[in-house]
Amino acid sequence: MANPSLLILAGDGIGPEVMAEVKKIIGWFDAKRGIRFDVSEDLVGGAAYDVHGTPLHDSTMAKAQEVDAVLLGAVGGPKYDKLDFSVKPERGLLRLRKEMDLFSNLRPAQCFDALADFSSLKREVVAGLDIVIVRELTSGVYFGEPRGIFTEGNERVGINTQRYTESEIARVARSAFELARRRNNKVCSMEKANVMESGILWREVVQEVHDKEYPDVELSHMYADAGAMQLCRWPKQFDVIVTDNLFGDLLSDAAAMLTGSLGMLPSASLGAPMANGRPKALYEPVHGSAPDIAGQGKANPIACILSFAMALRYSFDMGAEADRLEKAVEKVLADGVRTADLMGPEGGVPVSTSGMGDAVIAAL
Amino acid sequence: MANPSLLILAGDGIGPEVMAEVKKIIGWFDAKRGIRFDVSEDLVGGAAYDVHGTPLHDSTMAKAQEVDAVLLGAVGGPKYDKLDFSVKPERGLLRLRKEMDLFSNLRPAQCFDALADFSSLKREVVAGLDIVIVRELTSGVYFGEPRGIFTEGNERVGINTQRYTESEIARVARSAFELARRRNNKVCSMEKANVMESGILWREVVQEVHDKEYPDVELSHMYADAGAMQLCRWPKQFDVIVTDNLFGDLLSDAAAMLTGSLGMLPSASLGAPMANGRPKALYEPVHGSAPDIAGQGKANPIACILSFAMALRYSFDMGAEADRLEKAVEKVLADGVRTADLMGPEGGVPVSTSGMGDAVIAAL
């Protein structure tokens, strides 16, 4: 049987640095555990624009469609701020999500024990927190038409369209219910059904899917503004949250920050199963390209390493190996090994990006 | 000269209870300070629907257009959840905002000293916090057309339209810059210009208004997801935040919750100046109708009382009287007087809704 295939798109800013550590870990799995991946690498975002004049070359898109999983670093940076919308680094990532049809974006907001004091929230509010936000990733206002800047009379008008079909809502709802069954069996769906018709349809369809297919899962609905509040007040009330593309963008970033573990959090974007039974999949850290610290060896590679662990689990059915890697990360944290972003008043052993990668390998 | 006129719309849930305390305070200003308002009262939300079959009767709308200021309690409740979208309680409030053209919604997120330990955030993160979110309130996805639930092929599609014209963006930007000049002279504008063209226009217009009319104010731009993060991480970095209707809805609720003072926060929604020079204005608490505690004398009337203080300041040019009322509230809090929502582990003097109103009057 062929080795499972992995496409690495390191991207911009700290992307290449954190990805370098993942490559070391992939090497370790090869050398020590005989687990081999066919790894290819390519460009995305500003890095691709610099070479090809587009943030995602067609040949890269084609490769992404063929591999078993894509691992992405980060995209974007001030250098590209003035570029036309159509070739901004973000468009490369959005094209991958859309054309691979990665409709279900799993964003864990998890508080690592060793870092509970690191949150801006009180320890008791976040310690032990472990929730997942399931964000719809291929539709909504990110992709709806019409869109653009038009002239009307003597002024400009900016337009975007929030648009959800029943089947788009149903499939992401299913993925949230499936996930909840493997966790604490609770889903909270968030929208603004009190002011948006797309939210009314969202609420109705989630409820229908629940009643017909997942009556055993506990389902509740919340307006997204109240959801933002409750995430800040007592996030442990949630297990799985399911929401649309735009609300998911804001809510998952807020939730990630609350845990104090922003540089630690991975994400998985999953699509429909391929011929080999594996879902189309892209894994990436929740954090961005952090241009302010890029190239200084300060970045925390753990989010990217844990994204690889998610790939082991969701794409390659290697749950035991994923556990092994996650345990290694926990041990390193418990030992007080700290990149700059994790350095709190209680101190620790300061390490660079590659020092953190080495520590994880030692713990493996 | 005629007395200034005030229309009171108590609305649903805890609305009437908290408004009763404001009425006592209006009475105090009359009796003790010779400050008289022509007060009229009417129905809004579910309360109006129950009587008129609509959440805002045309005659109420007409009155709101004529008075110097509207004071609103809260709208909505589970009793009305199954109503058709067009007559939901929220539509009454949205109609007021739209037809009075109240484009600038000022939402302070302020942490009261006596309550700094009450936040889910650490004391040092919120103590002394005093920022204002200026939310655009009459446009964007709340009002854009087309909207609705349609059938396409064999499935339903939910559609809403995010739509901003240059002049809509410019006028709310101006109100944010004006406010900043009276505060710490810093504005941060939030959108998703990296994925939405309406966000690109937003960013451009805010920058243009700044460069032409307010070059003395410090302006920065932030993506709304990063903004949600930064609000949770270190909210004191902000002074005035300006953002659109939908982002403003989520961000201001999150910010309000962070302060630990949700039951304490007022808001002002302001429009263009009327013939008498006063802006069209509606004042309301940031909190909602809280149906779970309605009718039990548990609600905290302070947000509604401070909304009246904002009316004194912004509509009636009675800054000194507004200060007097705000100081009275501070004193009551410092004295440990606490409605149920403010009762922390350190205890205090428990009072009912009307007990809190009485305490404020005593402090006046």
Ligand SMILES: CC(C)[C@H](C(=O)O)[C@@H](O)C(=O)O
């Ligand atoms: C980079 C950007 C296009 C992206 C988004 O808005 O989805 C990011 O914020 C994210 O959450 O993955």
Ligand SMILES: CC(C)[C@H](C(=O)O)[C@@H](O)C(=O)O
């Ligand atoms: C009640 C509702 C329509 C309203 C809104 O979404 O604007 C509320 O959440 C608010 O923030 O004032």
